[in-house]
Amino acid sequence: MAAHTRGSTEPPALSEALGADDINVSFPAPRPASVFQLAGATTTGSGRFVLPDVALRKVVKKPIFENFDETAYNVKPPTQMLRFIDGLRYHKPTPEESETLNLSSATERIYLHVLNDILMMCGARKGARFSSLDVNRLRIIAEGLEARYEAVDETFRSLPTEVMRYRFPGVKKLEDDPSHFEFLCNRRRNSLVGMEGLDPEDQVRRQAFHFQWLARQYVVTFAQLKTAMQEICDRVQKDMAALGGMSAPTLSDINDAGLSPQRYSPDRAGCTHWCVHLVCV
Structure with a gap:
């Protein structure tokens, strides 16, 4: 009985709050505003909030190769360089491209390391026909892009902090730095040579050059893809225009x-x- 009495005993403040008509007890700190209040939203009376017109950032889709120009060969910090390469290998078709190339509405992006995706951007779904030379040429370039990207990505993941922060003062392209040619002479394939005999500062510089050189190889190969696709697309468009009057019966x-x-x-x-x-x- 005593235990029941102790269990039913309520603090005076809580008893008064429960016995009051208005149970919305005021707290010392005001309740923070909701996201709708912060956005200036209004209610329609039915419980639905109407958000005001807010200028949202919208990514504008660009035609393929629109972002690939001479600046692609410039030196960039490692993080920016990898982000730039990702923007090259993945392409989001514009509405005009989707309509012209008869792309599926489910095709949100094209992976330019895959032969089938490359052929779609050349008009494969529009009825374009390609020679074995075209297919082999694009296949070799696609495989080269994939191999070079793996080298860039693997090297990026292993870069120390000093290399990530390193900047090339006054250098726009690797060729602008005379030590670039020395770097090319001292390397063998994809490995650095003679790093042990360098002081720490030169080691950082050599590793930074190595990453930029790998990225340059990807950019050069991507330029080959651009040239090949443009040549094939131009020829395909001419062939399809010549056959425009010879369509199958409806x-x-x-x-x-x-x-x-x-x-x-x-x-x-x-x-x-x-x-x-x-x-x-």
């Missing part, structure tokens, strides 16, 4: 023909033998 044409090969013979309808075959089938 469904209404087939229904009107009544599946009659005589009516749609090459001599009478001006169609090719390929069109006649489709009608007969």
